[in-house]
Amino acid sequence: MLNIHNEIRTWLFTQQDWMQELAETLIEQGNLTEQHLSLACLRIKSVDSQKVTKNRSFEGLIRPSSVSSEIRLRSIGKVQGIENLSPRLPLSFTSGNLTVVFGHNGSGKSSYTRIIKKMSGKPRSAILKPNVFQTAPTEQKCEVEYEYEGKLISCEWHANSEPIDALRCIDCFDSDEANHYLRNESSATYTPPVIGMFESLALACDQIKIRLQTEQNQLVSSLPQIPNNFVNTDVAIKLKSLNSNTSDVFFEQLVTWTLESQQELEQLKKRLEVTDPLAMAKQLRTTKLQADNVGANLKKGGLAYGVANVECLKKLQLDAHNKRQIASEAAQVSSALLVQVGSNTWRSLWEAARAYSQTVYPNRSFPVTDEANCVLCHQELGLDAKQRLNDFESFVQSKLEGEAQLAEASYNDALANLLSIPTVEVINTQCEAAGLNTEEWKLHLISFWESASIVRNLLISKTIVDTIAPVNRATDTEKVISEHSTALELKAAQYDKDAQVFDREFAVKNRNELEARLWVSQQRDAIKVELQRLKHHKMFEGWKSLANSRSVSTKASAISEKVITKNYVIRFNNELKSLGASRIKIELVKSKATKGKILHRLQLKDSKQSHPIELVLSEGERRIIALAAFLADVAEKPMFAPFIFDDPISSLDNDFEWSVATRLAELAKTRQVLIFTHRLSLYGAVEDAAKKLGDIFRKTQLHQICIESYDGIAGHPVGDQVWNSKTKAANNILITRLGEAKRAGNSGGGDAYRALAQGICTDFRKLIERTVEDDLLNEVVKRHRRSVTTENRLGALPFIKKEDCKFIDDLMTKYSCFEHSQSTETTVIIPESSELQLDIEALITWRTEFQSRKKDI
Structure with a gap:
């Protein structure tokens, strides 16, 4: 075994640290608690614990295993509601090791066996049912007495409840066990502690994997379900392809939604809504025209009330002012009796007189002084008056006056030709018509024209131009309106094309794709969380792979081949020999390893054809090899626990019967053996076999009991x-x-x-x-x-x-x-x-x- 221990230690040093710790705990303590498993779940996620270390000695591998205390069944009594048992007295097994319970068919032997199997937790124990020919009982229970660690213990056990832990080491052989060994793969009932460590380690790996799986299952996706109408879109397929390796670039491309995409979507929607593309194209061009007008007016307003035009008006104003001042200074007529000759008011009066003169003195040059009256006061003109009128006309017709009037005319014409300011109502109407119908657009244009209106009013009032702040031309706004106009034209052109040929199905598909992209972009935060979940999910996959028990099972198989299988086969062959069944061509072989356990099965030896054992061997042969397999499996366990045999010689001939009796008597030399039988021959054969072991053995160890049934009630011990x-x-x-x-x-x-x-x-x-x-x-x-x-x-x-x-x-x-x-x-x-x-x-x-x-x- 030393070589085996060294081999196991060498293997453990190739394992990760968290597994080494579990193995050391199993070696030292024999089992793992929930706390150990929880800690292992945490450590398996740690990079340090995933390292292969050689820090442990595993000294417990070479310590001798302890032998458990002796267990003995003493009696079963006070049976209530279980099968048809209701014994008047307990079925007692005394202190001898070899007990034979004889009874005819229906006397209750198998019922007692089923109780023992169930209370000891055997895997193939049957559900204990009540007597079907009587009213269902309120309780199903019995009282069992057993010795454990030298103490007599009596307890009440309720049928089909949890097994009694101290009795789990009992082994039972009946027809069900015989069929199991014949037909199924099975692991050795007893395995050395070192092999048990592998089984426990494999089980621990599976439990850790289950815990990790439970944690992983809690990583539930919070990503909203893709709407049904988007399921088959390209972007939905990309969304479903998200995995732990998805890059940030892919993520950004998936969730990005641009203004161009929004405009494309809106355009597609509108195109799909239109039933008359030509009419829509015409409407769009009408809107475009209005947008062009808004842009043109905005440009005109910027030019009219901008720096350049205001500067021009400033020059006209200054030129008119200067020339008028020069003309006024030159307008000092010597014959004038009143001041302000040449002023604007005076010139207006003079021009009015000129016009009136054409009415009363047509076709005569103004002023008319010969044989004429004054056109203003209608008095006859004296010499002074005539001279004064001619002087006034000479002044008016002089060059300086003409220049002054021309300069003033130019200034006034410029003011008169200033661009008019649209009202708020007109601006709103223009925006609606031009497709610029947002409040932002309306407020923006109103603000511009209000600024222009202020400049215009100041100009019209002939305020000194130097004090006027001109408006800034809205070139950016003009550009946006121009782009808007271009877009309208493009849409109109698209509708022109749609009127000729329009693939509506393709357009619907594109619209659906765009809407899906919009929906995906709205899930940006959820998708980011999902990517984090997927990365975490992948980490769990890696941790679960570390907890895979395959490597443990593989090593267990190799070790068990040396420690268990070889000895198991030897024991089986020895049992066949001791039972007189060596001639039967049967062998015990290893079938496979799973979860750290080695499974074995019986098969025909040197068979040229493949057939099940039960179709080749006789019933008696099957019974004896099943008994040999059972004894090979359990007889060498290092513990003193009872063996229960229910009709072990069923279908056996006299030779096999004697061999079985001899083997069971031999078995009773070291532990308690209880035999239930309906064959008097076995009853006598066991007694003879006991005698062969000596009169002292027969007298002290052999105990024979008879049970019977009466009036439908079974299990009564008979004196x-x-x-x-x-x-x-x-x-x-x-x-x-x-x-x-x-x-x-x-x-x-x-x-x-x-x-x-x-x-x-x-x-x-x-x-x-x-x-x-x-x-x-x-x-x-x-x-x-x-x-x-x-x-x-x-x-x-x-x-x-x-x-x-x-x-x-x-x-x-x-x-x-x-x-x-x-x-x-x-x-x-x-x-x-x-x-x-x-x-x-x-x-x-x-x-x-x-x-x-x-x-x-």
């Missing part, structure tokens, strides 16, 4: 009977029964006596036969024993006399009618009590005398 008692004791039993029969006759008459005496006569006949076997022939030969036993027995045979034979023969002849069928013409008369008593006592006297002859042997 000593004529058939299972020694001949001397049997004689005494018959004397006692005869006394009871006499008392029954005295109180109830002859019929009452004969009813009991009939059975006494029958049992007396059987006792005479046993007297021949046990006393006369000194147990050299017996009916229910295959062997002839001569050791220290033949010496008594010479003491047999002719008188002995005649005495026995006479009794046999007299009472054979009570055991064997008689002719209907032959009347069977039951002896009176006195006669029967004399015969029984005569047999007692004969035996006493005959035994005295053999004292010197």
